Amino acid sequence: MRSLRVKVLFTGIQPTGEIHIGNYFGAIKNWVDLQHRYTSYICIVDLHALVISYDPKEMPNRVFEMAAGLYACGIDMQNTNLFVQSEVPGHADLTWIFNTVTPLGELERMTQFKDKARQHRKNVNAGLLDYPVLQAADILLYKAEVVPVGEDQVQHIELTREIARYFNKRYGQVFPECEALLTASPRIMGLDGEQKMSKSKGNTIGITETEAEVWKKLATAKTDPARIRRTDPGTPEKCNIYSYHKLVTPQDELAEIHKGCRTAAIGCVDCKRMLLKNLMAVLNPIREKYHALLSRPDDLSNLLEENAKKCTARAKQTMLEVKEKMGLKAVWKI
Numbered sequence: 035m036r037s038l039r040v041k042v043l044f045t046g047i048q049p050t051g052e053i054h055i056g057n058y059f060g061a062i063k064n065w066v067d068l069q070h071r072y073t074s075y076i077c078i079v080d081l082h083a084l085v086i087s088y089d090p091k092e093m094p095n096r097v098f099e100m101a102a103g104l105y106a107c108g109i110d111m112q113n114t115n116l117f118v119q120s121e122v123p124g125h126a127d128l129t130w131i132f133n134t135v136t137p138l139g140e141l142e143r144m145t146q147f148k149d150k151a152r153q154h155r156k157n158v159n160a161g162l163l164d165y166p167v168l169q170a171a172d173i174l175l176y177k178a179e180v181v182p183v184g185e186d187q188v189q190h191i192e193l194t195r196e197i198a199r200y201f202n203k204r205y206g207q208v209f210p211e212c213e214a215l216l217t218a219s220p221r222i223m224g225l226d227g228e229q230k231m232s233k234s235k236g237n238t239i240g241i242t243e244t245e246a247e248v249w250k251k252l253a254t255a256k257t258d259p260a261r262i263r264r265t266d267p268g269t270p271e272k273c274n275i276y277s278y279h280k281l282v283t284p285q286d287e288l289a290e291i292h293k294g295c296r297t298a299a300i301g302c303v304d305c306k307r308m309l310l311k312n313l314m315a316v317l318n319p320i321r322e323k324y325h326a327l328l329s330r331p332d333d334l335s336n337l338l339e340e341n342a343k344k345c346t347a348r349a350k351q352t353m354l355e356v357k358e359k360m361g362l363k364a365v366w367k368i
Contacts, residue, residue, distance in 0.1 A: 043072035043215075044178035046079040046119070046169075049096040053103040054238035055313075056222035056231030058320075059281045064182055064217050066108035075115045075176050075345065076104065081125060081168060085150075085161040098331070101338055103241060106324035111337060119172065121342035124349030128171035129164070131356060135200040136167055136193075145189055170194040174209045175349050182215040205359040208352075222281075227256035227274035242321045245314050252310055257302045264301040275305055282312040 045065060053062065065076060078100050080093065097118055109116055119125050141147065141163050150162055161168075173181055173194050181191055191214040198209035221230060224237025231238050239248055258273035260266060270276040270292045279288055291308065294300030300308075327334055357363070 041072050041180050042075070042176055042178045043068060043180045043182065044075045044077070044173045044176055044212075045182050046077040046082070046172055047100065047104070048083045049078050049080050049093065049100045050233050051092075051096040051099045052233075052240045052242060053100065053107065054231055054233065054240050055278075055281075055317075056224070056238060058107055058241055060184070060222045060231075061182070062104065062107045062109075068182060068215075069110055069114045072180055073115075074113075075117070075178065076109060077117060077119050077172060078104075079119045079172065081119045082165060085157075085159060085165060087157055098334070099328075102324050102327040102334060105327055105334075106320045107241070115341055115345055116338070117341040117345045118338060121338075122175075122345045122349050124175050124346065124353050125168065125171055127353055128175050128349075128356065129168045131360070132167050132171055132174075132197050132201065133164065135204060136170075136197055140193060140196065141166065144193070146186070166190045166193050167197070170197045173212055174198055175352050176345075177210055177352065179210050179212050180215050181212050182217060184221070185216065188214050188216070205356075208355055208359055223274055223277060225251055225255040225274075239313075241317055242324050243317070244321075245310065245318075248313065248317070249306075249310055252306045253303075255306070257305075258295070261295075261298075261302055265298050267298045268295045270295045273305075275302070275309055278313065279305075279309055282316050283309070284312075287312075 045061075047057070047061070050057075065074075068074070069076075078097055080097055083093070083096075101116065101118075104116060105111055144166055147163055147165070150165075169190055170193065173191075174197070181194075183191060191212065195211040198211050202209060223229070224231040224235055225239070226235070226237045229235050229237060239251055243251075252275075255275060257275050258268035258270070260272070261268040273295065276291065276295065279291055283291065287308070291300060291305060295305065
């Protein structure tokens with residue numbers, strides 16, 4: 035009996051250093067669940083990170099810490115292709131080729147480009163505009179068919195599909211049209227309760243923080259504005275702390291908290307302490323594995339190097355096919 039071909043999944047994450055719970059519950063936990071259903075490529079996209087001003091001295095540590103964090107969260111060290119983008123030359127090579135088939139107007143209408151251009155007015159570089167073309171190259175270099183993303187990235191995935199069409203129409207069929215895999219992953223708000231959790235906003239809880247460090251942040255975190263005094267009843271659905279509870283608290287305890295908030299039987303401090311207990315039950319094993327990985331830096335470096343070699347070999351297969359279609363003579367062999 036013929037076995038069914040397993041689809042290819044690609045996703046990427048910028049090397050911001052320490053992973054926070056917004057990254058984990060909003061994306062990484064989903065990748066951990068999906069990784070064995072597909073041939074999975076997870077990329078630390080350091081080339082994407084270059085479009086924003088950064089300290090070159092910090093980049094190696096940020097990449098290394100991100101890799102350790104991903105493995106600590108549950109990315110499979112043996113079967114999932116976790117690698118660093120800049121270690122595979124095909125990403126930049128295919129980006130240039132895609133630049134020659136991508137209409138400028140398509141890039142200028144990207145919502146994320148407009149937002150980033152407003153945020154970084156003093157550094158609106160060509161890379162910021164070209165960001166989604168590199169993203170398309172990331173995905174299509176491995177002929178990925180499935181890309182898990184949030185709603186804010188759907189526009190980029192549609193552009194990736196269009197770039198594949200532009201190339202295939204001009205030169206012949208090479209690339210599949212990938213699909214955005216929208217999941218139920220929640221949008222995690224920051225401790226301020228006003229903006230999405232982000233390291234640049236200073237409103238995060240890191241996955242490797244100690245219980246004391248997490249409590250210090252939770253103690254001052256925003257709650258339901260209606261609960262000025264302990265005796266004031268609240269609305270859990272309006273409370274940011276309750277939104278965190280829904281990520282980590284067992285259903286029976288969650289129901290108790292929901293009722294206690296509405297009747298003022300449970301105060302905000304009590305609610306936060308219950309959250310601390312349940313959150314640390316998730317984070318403590320991650321933190322322990324993270325520090326164990328960092329204690330063996332050579333092992334982690336060797337693993338990333340081996341993965342980069344495997345991905346480079348796969349990328350060369352695609353680039354050889356691309357160059358043959360385009361009439362470019364390949365001067366190297368796989």
